[in-house]
Amino acid sequence: MRRSRVDFPLGASLLLASCLSPEAAGIDGMAGAWTSLSLMGSLGSVSPDGRKFKWYVRDQVRLRDDDPPNAWRMYEDLLWVGLGYQIEPHFLVGMGYAHTWLHPLGQPSYQENRPYLEAVLTHEAGGGKLVSRTRLEERVLQQGGEVGVRFREALTWSHPLRFVAEGIDVYVGEELMVCPNFSVFGPAGFCQNRLLSGLTYRLSRSLGLDVGYLGQYMAGTPGTANVWTHNVQFDLHYAFPDH
Template sequence: MQRVVVNHRGGQCKWGLRVATIAFAWSLLAGGETFAQSPSTFNQDFRLWSPVFMTMKLPSSFLAYMEVQPRFADLDEDGHIDQLLIRPALGYQLTEHLSIWQGYAWVGNYNQRHTPPQSPFFDESRIYQQVLYTRKFESFKIVSRTRLEERWIEHVDGTAVRFRTMLRGQYALPMAPEWALVAADEIFVHLNTVGSRGPEAGFDQNRFFVGINRTFSKYFNMDVGYQNQLLNSRSIPNLANQLNHMILLQFFINI
């Protein structure tokens, strides 16, 4: 009697390839929309973001997270720090692929446009809730992150609520599996309008990233690549009016 062998890994790999292809195509589509307007309608800037993300496993399926993210602006001119984010969180691993999180973020905004005697610095505090889905296949990794933020911005009365969702696809190169191609897209939407100086309900921004990932060990890997950030500034009438081109250099530590 002939034995029939079902190759589940092959099926998973093919399914993963389809998902990764869809994720990459969606990222390209969303990123391409940033150029729907004429370049003359945008303010443009060259920037560098260099975040460090650390995730730690705790007993009883709990997780700890810390993020420190300096952001630099105007690199084509004098260059200066633009923002500093500090973002801790506590999570719980519901299943092998799904986790939920509750976190806090402090955002310092430096060297901002201002009219004296106003300060060029203002800060923001946030709390956020997050759902994270991660799925690994033979050569692919898919990450989906959905986050709801409640924001308290200095000089703005009230609580601004923002929804954001990110999809990331990562493909390990067969000839060098420690290297991977990465594409990601994240869209942000304000859910309410807060005063005359705060966020306005509707589209806030889109971030599109393409780059490479290098895995050094099971504890440490990093991304380097290009990120396109399309912003909707309330002070200018167009839907999207700030276009930032940036080098994104990010480090991932898993303990």
């Protein structure tokens, strides 16, 4: 995919530098924004045992500032639906599906179907909450059916900021992605890393929002540039109460 070239800021982390592909033609750096709406709940309204089944729906729009002088444009739209089962209070297994519409710069738009399986572990750590999510997903190109497998490991830690106000948490996290097979989506091996931080504010018992930063580093295919985007992240989420 063709990408526009912009200056990459000095002081890139050693972690990102160590991941650079020797075949890649440099790094494209750009600004971005990820905005999403999330709904979640359980099947407790069906039966008391249904509370162990957790569902969620999320739609996220991703913007990029990669087309000067036109500047901001929609690069990607993702829709997730998922269902999980709470085996123990700190352990959940789930499955889901994501559909994504992508609009690369200077290339035809395309769509992906992404079924996935995941396991989520939650721990108390350092006075806060540590969440580990392991996900295995398939990326299926809708216009041709080619399949790329991707393994994702995410780790997020959050801590309440009661000295500021009740209902405010700070969070930091990282997600690493590895592709076991070569496909139209890229070569096998390391493919992406995400670093995130921000604040969660609970507006009510059910309604909350996350505001923060997400740095996304994506390894390029041979002959193309790696991509590093600095994204403002905003998520409005609503949790339906159990019955």
